[in-house]
Amino acid sequence: AQKITQTQPGMFVQEKEAVTLDCTYDTSDPSYGLFWYKQPSSGEMIFLIYQGSYDQQNATEGRYSLNFQKARKSANLVISASQLGDSAMYFCAMIASFKTIFGAGTRLFVKA
């Protein structure tokens, strides 16, 4: 069975600082993918970044990077140089056997 765990219900970060959002996962599939999505207060869901289980390097997309530690089954999101517009809910997700499940989310507050 697949499982995604996000243990931080809420996080605060000062504008222009970096922040790490935690995500751990569990699956018996040898091939899987990990995602992060952003949900602003408007409610839309925005795809941020993807990491495949066989990818050797950590994924990066602009200010977002995914710190993938396969042995620890963790896929933390790092946001560098936080901006006020980064305040939102962030969801970690995993795809295995064509099924994508989501974690409970972390609400990020960026302080000016």
Next chain:
Amino acid sequence: NAGVTQTPKFQVLKTGQSMTLQCAQDMNHEYMSWYRQDPGMGLRLIHYSVGAGITDQGEVPNGYNVSRSTTEDFPLRLLSAAPSQTSVYFCASSSSRTGNYGYTFGSGTRLTVV
């Protein structure tokens, strides 16, 4: 504009009524899924499809039916609405051709069952 279109955006149902939430995508994506999001919670997978004619159950399938007769459309049917089905419903699609399976989401349907 290319994307995922969900209708309606808002709906109020009485307990026991049935209805269909519509979802259509114009990106020729193979994969489509339905999720529900309850307040303060993540998204829970209801049903998903890997292609026309192929559907499977997700984490919370009870009370919902789906079909995928075309690549573009993936309607979600509530058979007999219950207050526990009050939620925001998201439809999403993705494709392996993008190099990942990242979803494009619809804007959601806010459903209230009274």
